Amino acid sequence: MTAQQPESRGAAVSAPVLELDDVHVRYGGSHILQGVSFEVAATGVTALLGRNGVGKTTTLKAIIGLAPRSGRIMLRGSEIQTMATSRIVRSGIGYVPEDREVFGGLTVDENLRLVAPDQGADAPVVGRLFPDLVTRRGQRAGTLSGGQQQMVSLARVLLRENALLLVDEPTKGLAPKLVTEVADVLAEVARTRPVLLVEQNLPLVRRIADRVVVLDAGAVVHRGAAADLVADVDLTRELLGVSMRREGAA
Numbered sequence: 001m002t003a004q005q006p007e008s009r010g011a012a013v014s015a016p017v018l019e020l021d022d023v024h025v026r027y028g029g030s031h032i033l034q035g036v037s038f039e040v041a042a043t044g045v046t047a048l049l050g051r052n053g054v055g056k057t058t059t060l061k062a063i064i065g066l067a068p069r070s071g072r073i074m075l076r077g078s079e080i081q082t083m084a085t086s087r088i089v090r091s092g093i094g095y096v097p098e099d100r101e102v103f104g105g106l107t108v109d110e111n112l113r114l115v116a117p118d119q120g121a122d123a124p125v126v127g128r129l130f131p132d133l134v135t136r137r138g139q140r141a142g143t144l145s146g147g148q149q150q151m152v153s154l155a156r157v158l159l160r161e162n163a164l165l166l167v168d169e170p171t172k173g174l175a176p177k178l179v180t181e182v183a184d185v186l187a188e189v190a191r192t193r194p195v196l197l198v199e200q201n202l203p204l205v206r207r208i209a210d211r212v213v214v215l216d217a218g219a220v221v222h223r224g225a226a227a228d229l230v231a232d233v234d235l236t237r238e239l240l241g242v243s244m245r246r247e248g249a250a
Helices: 056-066 085-090 108-113 125-131 131-136 148-159 175-187 202-208 226-231 232-239
Strands: 017-025 030-040 044-048 070-075 093-096 164-167 196-198 213-215 219-224
Touching: 017 056, 017 125, 017 202, 030 070, 030 219, 044 056, 044 202, 044 226, 056 070, 056 093, 056 164, 056 196, 085 093, 085 131, 093 148, 108 148, 108 226, 125 131, 125 148, 125 175, 148 175, 164 232, 175 196, 175 202, 202 226, 213 232, 219 226, 219 232
Parallel strands: 044 196, 044 213, 093 164, 164 196
Antiparallel strands: 017 030, 017 070, 213 219
16 A cells, blocks of 8 residues: 655645544444544645545544544634534535435425525525526425435535535436536536545546545545546556546546
């Protein structure tokens, strides 16, 4: 396994929006995260990569306060690791979970009004990035396709002025056309706010990510520029067990 790599010279030099320092997560007798340390730049997309089961989702849950953790987690220079999830959200972190977790019995508009009561589907960001949701505003979210539900989940966090978005496998189970649509939205979002993205689709990572952090067995084993990793077939196969040549398009 490779040693941790420094950021490339082209990486952002401004203060990171998020810092993890020696973060551990234990569930019962299992030591899931074993001293995870990395930074998320204040701009662009940082992709958190790794094989299945290495702790990527657990890392996001530790940040947002949904997993028992130790160590230091700092958002814009302030420690948040002792805060409850509700306070962390109010501090400026938006979370898009792996399973979307829309309220299926509510309409699209009602799902969005839970976050923005005065706007819902009328919010400018919804009309700009998710026009399909505007036309489906009265449809129950549980009857939407997986890709449409993902758009609802993304739209909810964009209705708040978050300092950072945590997005967990947004293209999981989606058809290629919908993967491209999600990638378009994430690329647009990342122009105005930083994103920490867990994703298995390497062409998507190549397209929108600036930096990568790779986990293995609950520890960081590689950090660096996304372009450098995906351009190195042997390193990609070593770290992730996949080849860019076998991955689908984004």
